[in-house]
Amino acid sequence: MSTELKTLQYNANDIESFSKEQNEPQWLTDVRMRAYELVQTLPLPKTEKTRIIGWNFTDFNYKTQGREVTNLNDLPSEAAKVVGAEDQYAAILVQHNGHKAYHSVSKELQDKGVIITDLQTAIREHGDLVQKYYFKAGKVDKHRLSALNAALLNSGTFIYIPKNVVIEKPLQTVYFQDAENFGLINHSILVADQGSALTYVENYVSDHETIEGVANLLTEVYVEDNAQVKFGAVDYFSKDVTVYVNRQGRVGRYGQLEWAFGQMNDGNTVSENVTELIGEGAVSHTKAVSIGRGDQKQSFDNYIVHIGTNTESNILIHGVQKDQAKAIFNGRTKIEHGASKSNGDQTQRVLMLSEGARGDANPILLIDEDDVMAGHAASVGRIDPVQLYYLMSRGISRTEAERLIIHGFLEPVVEQLQIESVKAQLTAAIERKVR
Amino acid sequence: MPVPNLKIEDLHVSIEDKHIVKGFNLEINGGEIHAVMGPNGTGKSTLASALMGHPKYEVTQGKVTLDGKDLLDMEVDERARAGLFLAMQYPSEVSGVTNADFLRTAINARREEGNEIPLMKFIKQLDKRMDLLDMDQEFAQRYLNEGFSGGEKKRNEILQLMMLQPHFAILDEIDSGLDIDALKFVARGVNDMRSPDFGCLIITHYQRLLNYITPDKVHVMMQGRIVKSGGPELAEKLEAHGYDWIKEELGIEDETVEA
Numbered sequence: 001m002s003t004e005l006k007t008l009q010y011n012a013n014d015i016e017s018f019s020k021e022q023n024e025p026q027w028l029t030d031v032r033m034r035a036y037e038l039v040q041t042l043p044l045p046k047t048e049k050t051r052i053i054g055w056n057f058t059d060f061n062y063k064t065q066g067r068e069v070t071n072l073n074d075l076p077s078e079a080a081k082v083v084g085a086e087d088q089y090a091a092i093l094v095q096h097n098g099h100k101a102y103h104s105v106s107k108e109l110q111d112k113g114v115i116i117t118d119l120q121t122a123i124r125e126h127g128d129l130v131q132k133y134y135f136k137a138g139k140v141d142k143h144r145l146s147a148l149n150a151a152l153l154n155s156g157t158f159i160y161i162p163k164n165v166v167i168e169k170p171l172q173t174v175y176f177q178d179a180e181n182f183g184l185i186n187h188s189i190l191v192a193d194q195g196s197a198l199t200y201v202e203n204y205v206s207d208h209e210t211i212e213g214v215a216n217l218l219t220e221v222y223v224e225d226n227a228q229v230k231f232g233a234v235d236y237f238s239k240d241v242t243v244y245v246n247r248q249g250r251v252g253r254y255g256q257l258e259w260a261f262g263q264m265n266d267g268n269t270v271s272e273n274v275t276e277l278i279g280e281g282a283v284s285h286t287k288a289v290s291i292g293r294g295d296q297k298q299s300f301d302n303y304i305v306h307i308g309t310n311t312e313s314n315i316l317i318h319g320v321q322k323d324q325a326k327a328i329f330n331g332r333t334k335i336e337h338g339a340s341k342s343n344g345d346q347t348q349r350v351l352m353l354s355e356g357a358r359g360d361a362n363p364i365l366l367i368d369e370d371d372v373m374a375g376h377a378a379s380v381g382r383i384d385p386v387q388l389y390y391l392m393s394r395g396i397s398r399t400e401a402e403r404l405i406i407h408g409f410l411e412p413v414v415e416q417l418q419i420e421s422v423k424a425q426l427t428a429a430i431e432r433k434v435r
Numbered sequence: 436m437p438v439p440n441l442k443i444e445d446l447h448v449s450i451e452d453k454h455i456v457k458g459f460n461l462e463i464n465g466g467e468i469h470a471v472m473g474p475n476g477t478g479k480s481t482l483a484s485a486l487m488g489h490p491k492y493e494v495t496q497g498k499v500t501l502d503g504k505d506l507l508d509m510e511v512d513e514r515a516r517a518g519l520f521l522a523m524q525y526p527s528e529v530s531g532v533t534n535a536d537f538l539r540t541a542i543n544a545r546r547e548e549g550n551e552i553p554l555m556k557f558i559k560q561l562d563k564r565m566d567l568l569d570m571d572q573e574f575a576q577r578y579l580n581e582g583f584s585g586g587e588k589k590r591n592e593i594l595q596l597m598m599l600q601p602h603f604a605i606l607d608e609i610d611s612g613l614d615i616d617a618l619k620f621v622a623r624g625v626n627d628m629r630s631p632d633f634g635c636l637i638i639t640h641y642q643r644l645l646n647y648i649t650p651d652k653v654h655v656m657m658q659g660r661i662v663k664s665g666g667p668e669l670a671e672k673l674e675a676h677g678y679d680w681i682k683e684e685l686g687i688e689d690e691t692v693e694a
Binding site for chain 1: 487488489490491510511512514515516520521523526527528529530531532536537540541544545578579595599
């Protein structure tokens with residue numbers, strides 16, 4: 001991997017003064033300054049079979065304006081589309097170009113001591129708690145893009161669910177950007193303390209008409225002992241937004257983390273999803289669907305690390321590749337020495353719709369313990385012309401027949417998603433992408 | 436509406452450079468049911484697939500018109516929307532797409548945008564036809580042909596026929612692999628379609644199905660073309676005496692297209 005560096009248009013002074021302007025505590029300024037040094041020296045991530053040198057990860061404005069609204073109807077329409085009905089959610093937080101735009105939290109959540117707020121506010125009001133989790137599962141020095149996230153942070157969310165608090169309705173955050181050449185450098189932290197349970201949905205949307213930009217997203221999810229988190233995410237950035245997204249989960253004893261991803265970006269994307277099953281009996285299931293189109297290139301890496309005994313993981317990925325789109329789907333299940341009686345399984349399927357589309361599934365099992373179960377399945381195939389003929393023979397146009405086949409191919413994953421709103425959003429996003 | 440008309444003239448079809456249909460001629464009008472019979476390997480199913488536009492079959496010569504329009508010039512979906520239907524011998528399975536969603540999409544493909552079939556009307560029509568074919572209601576919500584038995588797939592083809600109401604249907608060995616009860620239900624479905632606005636071509640090995648659907652004309656296909664035509668009595672004679680007498684009469688030694 002080359003170390004060729006596109007020079008940042010920001011220097012240490014810019015970052016320091018940006019931090020001061022926001023009255024950040026010294027520890028955070030220190031993280032930024034150290035990270036800025038690392039941006040200069042660390043390499044880009046090593047992506048399998050995907051050449052990301054030359055992608056724009058660094059050229060963007062990190063300061064811009066957002067607009068606060070008092071009514072959800074006043075949000076830009078692209079954002080409003082994904083915001084759930086208010087009575088369906090326990091909390092909704094919308095951020096526009098990195099600034100808080102709308103915030104509503106049910107009285108029940110407030111009474112139970114739940115925190116859900118933008119990161120800047122959380123740092124002011126709950127600084128110690130944020131510091132306790134900030135970059136503990138995620139690593140500043142993982143590579144240049146993680147360092148960049150730490151150095152230029154300009155957006156984020158902090159969620160804390162106290163011990164034994166169980167929330168029925170989901171919490172939602174929506175990040176919407178429509179400023180030209182904006183870099184959304186987002187860091188979100190979700191902590192489900194011992195014995196708590198929640199459902200969380202995050203949405204990333206950019207204006208699909210015009211904008212170019214960069215998104216560098218890091219989400220850390222801490223599932224403490226006996227806690228349960230259903231985490232849904234639908235990413236839908238437009239084609240001129242380059243995306244790096246890292247979702248990092250850490251699960252304690254008998255905790256459970258259910259990931260549900262709709263990876264619908266139209267631009268070049270590097271996605272890393274890492275789950276560490278640390279405590280005995282920790283469980284994580286990952287379900288993801290994606291559609292690649294146009295000439296976008298994407299690298300998806302799903303990495304599960306079994307550390308505790310009796311841990312269980314499952315990865316189920318279905319990806320569709322259209323047009324000239326290229327993608328690699330890496331699935332890595334690692335079972336560490338000592339993680340006996342663990343069980344890791346993964347299935348990745350890729351459907352290619354055109355001659356020019358390319359998709360690779362790369363299942364990897366790394367096992368350092370004897371007393372375990374592990375399995376993988378992968379398939380990559382092109383659309384079946386006879387199937388297409390069959391549908392068309394009933395009067396259905398080629399486009400419509402492809403649409404049916406794509407829906408059908410993704411359905412086994414979509415139907416297993418446990419969050420109804422994510423299901424509905426995904427169905428809508430799929431619909432928009434296959435037309 | 437003018438009487439539907441399907442006209443096939445001197446049709447030649449190849450698959451992977453193998454010449455299979457060799458000069459096939461036939462004209463069917465609305466209200467008529469024709470049967471094409473013949474032993475295995477004489478080109479019957481190739482004829483059916485070529486008319487529908489299967490991607491593996493290449494028409495090398497000849498002309499086919501549906502209601503005066505050039506059928507061979509149309510894409511597969513255009514042929515269907517022009518009124519042609521093929522009940523296939525081996526229908527595809529499509530995972531993740533329910534039978535009901537598929538059928539509704541196919542019906543709406545024939546209607547203008549904004550004029551889609553109302554959901555309740557669709558469900559009523561579907562229920563009625565599934566009853567007539569003795570199909571369990573659960574088939575509506577099952578994935579298209581996935582895990583269906585041979586007989587269930589055939590009934591599902593006839594269900595599609597009834598829902599889509601084409602001018603012309605080709606039934607490609609719809610009777611193969613059916614027990615006698617299933618055969619009766621399939622025949623009931625086809626007979627329900629009979630009208631001056633509907634023409635039908637039944638492709639079969641056996642006379643059995645024709646006990647339940649009486650054809651107006653019967654044609655025998657050998658070596659990729661029609662070699663003998665007659666009325667329903669021809670099918671009965673074939674049932675009683677087999678095909679050998681025709682071969683003798685016409686001096687044919689090998690009836691397959693390989694000859």
